[in-house]
Structures are given as C-alpha cells and as structure tokens.
Amino acid sequence: MNGATKVAKGRIEEATGVLAGSDKLRAKGQKDQAVGHIEQVAEECVRQVKGVAQRIVDHAAR
Numbered sequence: 001m002n003g004a005t006k007v008a009k010g011r012i013e014e015a016t017g018v019l020a021g022s023d024k025l026r027a028k029g030q031k032d033q034a035v036g037h038i039e040q041v042a043e044e045c046v047r048q049v050k051g052v053a054q055r056i057v058d059h060a061a062r
Helices: 003-020 023-061
Strands: none
Touching: 003 023
C-alpha cells in the first residue's frame, strides 16, 4: 500500500469514526493519514535520489 492509499484509507477511517462516535477509529484514521504523508515524502525522496544517481552515472559514462 503506498502513501496516497494510506492517506485515503485514513480519511475514510477518521470520517467513519466521527460519524460512529468512535474516538479510537478516528484516532486510527489520523495516524494512518500521518503515516501515509510520511510515506509520500519518502517515496518522493527515493525518486529524486534515483534521478540524481542516474545523472551521475550518465555523466561518468561520457
């Protein structure tokens, strides 16, 4: 499950918790959203590092 999916899942859980009056489910949804946001940032960092590494390899191959 990627970061965006966890954020969406967390939003659904949080809304369900609010509607059902469940603080536990609402808090779980908030936690899942936070984890999802962190994963999104990490995924972007990995993409950027891969891009820089590829540019270094390309430059070294010249």
